[in-house]
Amino acid sequence: MPAADWILTNATLVTMDDDGRIIEAGAVAVQGSNLAAVGPAAEVLAAYTSENLHDCRGRVLIPGIVNAHTHAPMTLLRGLADDLRLDVWLLGYMWPVEREFVSADFCRLGALLACAEMLRSGITCFADMYYHEEVIAKATAEAGLRALCAQTVLKFPSPDAASYEDSLAAARDFISRWKGHPLIVPSVAPHAPYTCTAEILQDCAKLAVEFDVPLHTHLSETLQEVEQWRETYDMPVIPWVKKQGLFDAKVLAAHCVHIDDGEIHSLEHAGAGVAHNPSSNLKLASGFAPVVAMLEAGLNVGIGTDGPASNNDLDMFEEMRLASFIAKAVTGDPTALPARQAFAMATRLGARALHMHDLIGSLEVGKRADLAVVDLDDLHSRPHFNHSPEALYSRLVYTAKSHDVTDVMVDGRWLMRDRRLLTIDVEPLLEAAGEYARRIDVFLIEREGSVLNKLIAIGGAEQEESYEVQVKLRLEDPAPAMARLRGPEFEILRQAHYHEYDTYFLFDDPAQGRLRYREDEFVDESGAVTNVRYRLTLTGPAREREYEHSVLLSRSRFLAPATHSLRFYREYFSPQGELQVNKDRMRWQIRFRDQEFFVNLDTILEPAFQRPYLEVKSRTWSRSDAEVKAGLIVDMLRLLGLDQAEAVADEYPDLALGRAPNATSQR
Numbered sequence: 001m002p003a004a005d006w007i008l009t010n011a012t013l014v015t016m017d018d019d020g021r022i023i024e025a026g027a028v029a030v031q032g033s034n035l036a037a038v039g040p041a042a043e044v045l046a047a048y049t050s051e052n053l054h055d056c057r058g059r060v061l062i063p064g065i066v067n068a069h070t071h072a073p074m075t076l077l078r079g080l081a082d083d084l085r086l087d088v089w090l091l092g093y094m095w096p097v098e099r100e101f102v103s104a105d106f107c108r109l110g111a112l113l114a115c116a117e118m119l120r121s122g123i124t125c126f127a128d129m130y131y132h133e134e135v136i137a138k139a140t141a142e143a144g145l146r147a148l149c150a151q152t153v154l155k156f157p158s159p160d161a162a163s164y165e166d167s168l169a170a171a172r173d174f175i176s177r178w179k180g181h182p183l184i185v186p187s188v189a190p191h192a193p194y195t196c197t198a199e200i201l202q203d204c205a206k207l208a209v210e211f212d213v214p215l216h217t218h219l220s221e222t223l224q225e226v227e228q229w230r231e232t233y234d235m236p237v238i239p240w241v242k243k244q245g246l247f248d249a250k251v252l253a254a255h256c257v258h259i260d261d262g263e264i265h266s267l268e269h270a271g272a273g274v275a276h277n278p279s280s281n282l283k284l285a286s287g288f289a290p291v292v293a294m295l296e297a298g299l300n301v302g303i304g305t306d307g308p309a310s311n312n313d314l315d316m317f318e319e320m321r322l323a324s325f326i327a328k329a330v331t332g333d334p335t336a337l338p339a340r341q342a343f344a345m346a347t348r349l350g351a352r353a354l355h356m357h358d359l360i361g362s363l364e365v366g367k368r369a370d371l372a373v374v375d376l377d378d379l380h381s382r383p384h385f386n387h388s389p390e391a392l393y394s395r396l397v398y399t400a401k402s403h404d405v406t407d408v409m410v411d412g413r414w415l416m417r418d419r420r421l422l423t424i425d426v427e428p429l430l431e432a433a434g435e436y437a438r439r440i441d442v443f444l445i446e447r448e449g450s451v452l453n454k455l456i457a458i459g460g461a462e463q464e465e466s467y468e469v470q471v472k473l474r475l476e477d478p479a480p481a482m483a484r485l486r487g488p489e490f491e492i493l494r495q496a497h498y499h500e501y502d503t504y505f506l507f508d509d510p511a512q513g514r515l516r517y518r519e520d521e522f523v524d525e526s527g528a529v530t531n532v533r534y535r536l537t538l539t540g541p542a543r544e545r546e547y548e549h550s551v552l553l554s555r556s557r558f559l560a561p562a563t564h565s566l567r568f569y570r571e572y573f574s575p576q577g578e579l580q581v582n583k584d585r586m587r588w589q590i591r592f593r594d595q596e597f598f599v600n601l602d603t604i605l606e607p608a609f610q611r612p613y614l615e616v617k618s619r620t621w622s623r624s625d626a627e628v629k630a631g632l633i634v635d636m637l638r639l640l641g642l643d644q645a646e647a648v649a650d651e652y653p654d655l656a657l658g659r660a661p662n663a664t665s666q667r
């Protein structure tokens, strides 16, 4: 009689094989990495002997659970910033912190903690996407779990690469050395269409095809993404990535929240797998993925936790339950996505989504011995009904908790027995995680205290500091001064006409300065808008130097193009007050005694009609230049006949004080 390395007996087997067999009083025999026998205990014990018998004590033996999408090392960022919109969360918090802290050490530590947490909830395989993916692969293999490890590629510098070419080269190197590893399937992850270019998607697809490995990505996660694609490319995301050849590769696409029937069929036709992420989509209010339609179309839809910073845990029992409940609520149909189907998504369909179904996803002879024992006898799972097999799936999906998992085996090796982790010593890891949290806290406390640092953190102020010298005059009739501007002392270099829509963000602490979001509409002679530009300016408090009338001042400025929406900046900077100023501006760029200046004639349209302002200003890069120019401005005013005009500090009195006017002070 052949010998098995292990025989697990006295269990109810939920095989998730093609026939969906449930075997009461069952047993499995494990030889090496594989399942050698799966069947009634009497048959298995008659066919195999083993010195190692594991008594499952009547519990339920299931295929190891597949977490179809995560970013494992983000266990270290769990709870760092929550209750934010995806862009503010990602661009304002996750990416700046990742740029500062993510290293090989960070990834190893975070991945090991994730492995420990996943093992406890019966997860034996996960699809990962992060930086330093080889380090994650190594940590995962050491801990003994199976994973699809995908090296992230982005169009901008990332924590482990200065350019996309670098990360692509790293992915190639990683894949070529790890392909064929018994536990790790190496892979490449172009992060998402909106963080990649067409060229990156094409190159990643080619790489995945060349090595015949899966490609892991995020597709159609938010409505905003899809709308942007429709606007820019006149098509939604799925056909666009198809055009880039993405589906030449074996794709695992996370989210797919906003896709239509045509796109579902494209995905199905391409043999792509989908990772549905119920908690993450709920928490980030991304919307409801059409999971029922996807499953009906025959798509392989697995379930993923997504990263522990957007979930915030790695509990697949919770995800299975949510997947089923959300589908019912969204379709208005309580028969939608029954427990059996939800459990399939977490096992056999998940394995298919990862393109790993030859190895895992069910308890079948020849597949890897990846399995978990679940105790369904605790208080919350009782009593048991046995008149229908559905009752067992219902217990697994609707009542079981992750801590009901007692034992986990991967690749024929025990990783957890009696709820004790055998390959990971959690305590020192948690201590190190606490140390990262302390350092990140210090970083964030310092950053949150400074508007400038927050601006720098989102890449909004790469330009160096400059100084502005300016004077503002309130005029009854600007015509005489404008006529003198055409005199021989002044050379007019350029003239333009704008509508400017300014939103000032005001902060209680005047030392923070004020942040202005400006929408500049350039207007041609016929009054038509020909160009729009968005700019962000952080102006320091006006304390550099005060000249005559106390209003000719210079102050520091940081200028940057505004690449995000006003809503994004409002949520990210959370100012204490806001003020809108809309004005019509005639602008002359002039040369006076070899120095350039701007002369602006402003008519304020909002908040209230006032007399026009004339503004003379110049920007410099040193304080000494600012002083020279300040002297020239005084001379200019004399030549323009404006030396007696009423000078004011700002176009709106409260702005000069750096505070919001009462009427609009609170949002």
Ligand SMILES: [Zn+2]
Residues within 6 Å of the ligand: 069, 070, 071, 218, 254, 306, 307
């Ligand atoms: Zn994700």
